[in-house]
Amino acid sequence: MGAxxxxxxxxxxxxxxxxxxxxxxxxxxxxxxxxxxxxPHQLKALDVLANPWLIGIAGVGAVAEFFADKVMWVDSVWDTIHTAIRPIGGALLALAIVDPTDPAWQIAALLLGGGGALLTHGAKAGARAAVNVSPEPVSNVVVSTGEDILTGGLLFLALANPVAAVVIAVLIVCATVVTLVLLRRVLRRLVGRKARAASS
Structure with a gap:
């Protein structure tokens, strides 16, 4: 596997x-x-993830997140709690993947992995907060289930094909940036409406 x-x-x-x-x-x-x-041998540091205890803990967390993410406003509370946890987890996963003998790569992976996880977490949390404004609960379940399927499918594809992983990373960053831009526009409209309502 190349760099x-x-x-x-x-x-x-x-x-x-x-x-x-x-x-x-x-x-x-x-x-x-x-x-x-x-x-491959470069990724042997990830062997720790195969520990049955760690798999069990992650499984319990995944089930809890699955259900918490389907309930309106509970998902936003869950996202708020995980604002620190997800970027740290993303940074550690990226750190485990790169070459452990090169400190420069390790630091870059730690910073970029944490930053990338924070970026996608921010877009997800913002989008879910916007969905929560909707009066009906069905959209929340649909969006959450879509995130579950998309995450599982992209993760499988990235692990199965490292070349696809590059494309997936680029697509996720692009989708995240678009989501953040759209959320910013929605927020500006809401603030503008509230300002106009307050002045009238």
Missing amino acids: VEIIGLAASVSLLAGWRLYLCVFAVGLAMQTGWVEL
């Missing part, structure tokens, strides 16, 4: 951790435990 593929895989996993950290840790650990995913 570009390793960077793509580290970026994909850390970006996806901003959406579903526990699912990422659980899926990677379970795939390694069952031998479904054979990681």
